[in-house]
Amino acid sequence: EELLSVIEKKGIKKTAAEVDVVTTATFGPMCSSMALFNIGHPRPKIKIQKAWMNDVACCAGLAAVDLILGVTELRKNDPANLNYPGEFRYGGAHVIEDLLAGKDVRLKASAHGTDCYPRRELETMIRLRDMNEAMLINPRNAYQNYNVAVNKSDRVVYTYMGMLRPKLANAYYCSAGQLSPLLNDPLFRTIGIGTRLFFGGGIGYVFSQGTQHTTDVKRNKKGTPCVPAGTLALSGDLKQMSTDWIRAASVRGYGVSLAIGIGVPIPLLDEAVLESVSVTDAEIRAPVIDYGKEYGEGRSEPLGSVSYAELKSGTITVAGKTIPTAGLSSYYEARHICEILRDRINQKKFFLTEPVAPLPSKGVNFHNLEIRKK
Secondary structure, three states: OHHHHHHHHHHHHHHHHHOOEEEEEEEEEOOOOEEEEEOOOOOOOOOOOEEEEOOEEEEOOOOOOEEEEEOOOEEOOOOOOOOOOOOOOOEHHHHHHHHHOOOOEEEEEEOOOOOOOOOOEEEEEEOHHHOOEEEEEEEEEOOOOOOEEEOOOOOOEEEOOEEEOOOOOOEEEOOOHHHOHHHHOOOOOOOOEOOEEEEOOEEEEEEEEOOOOOOOOOEOOOOOEOOOOOOEEEEEEHHHOOOOOEEEEEEOOOEEEEEEEEEEEEEOOOHHHHHHHOOOOOOOEEEEEEOOHHHHOOOOOOOEEEEHHHHHHOEEEEOOEEEEEEEOOOHHHHHHHHHHHHHHHHOOOOOOOOOOEOOOOOOOOOOOOOOOOO
16 A cells, blocks of 8 residues: 555655565465474374364374365364354364464364274374474465356355355455455565565465466456466464464355465566556456356356445446455455565565566466266
8 A cells, every 4th residue: 555655656666776675464264274283202102193172173194293275175073054144154164263272172083093003092182382393284365256156046045155045135255455455466576485484473475376276367458467466375383373363264055264374475576566566456356146046056157246346345246236345355354464464574584585486477277077987
């Protein structure tokens, strides 16, 4: 926001000569996230095959006491049936938030037993500080643009984008718009493998393009994609993070997700980078998608597109109807992260990194699964 004001007053050339770095951020639900724990060996030792934390199933089958916890995994016996849309759901994201809050979590595990790992059962209370390592290793975060969700059908639908009322009665979107990292570096000129970033309150790194990373899409004149496009795969030390920036979400009628705060500094290498960073909410457009029956069947086509300026105004117009809007991501908190990151850089508490390898900027497309029989 500060940079946009400077550009408006001084133009691109003078701003490029005066400003070195701009901070960008987003804070919102990111379902494709997981924690990797090493809980340490009990006595006698165990090679875990099945495990639960607060009755939420973990993925074992790694080394003896390494466990993966997906944020959307639901607690054992928590009804996943969407016929119970009003019930609070507890899942992997809540376990992670509880651990970050310093709470005890009940760990249960079982194994078949071997000579070197003879224990067959384990039940204990465990805290984050008890673990050797605890990492967030997230396959798909910080989506570059995203859908605006509406519902044309005659019934309420419950989705990861929230509860959508029938006959185009409301709309949800999920992006910080002009503050969002990948919307400010649309061609991945500064963000790449090895980029250091603000991750859940601590420090994280980009280790790959994220899953469903897509590059060959329609863009505006500044290179900003007009549909969901690039993603980041991120990792960081969970013990550095905070419940200020890692929050569990129980999504009515859908399940569980994890809201994460991410901030990325962008070095203004040249005027072309500054031109991309100068993008405003009025210039960024997102597709309006019907999340009724056709979306679940994979046949939904855009009903049009709207700008983030329109979305943030509180209403949009779709098919001649004025619809109230609400954001699932927090622009307020994204701004706060930008300020924190700016201050850390100025105080030399955060240093920028040059990517060790670029992220793909062309030739990568998202493919649907083709169902085939032998």
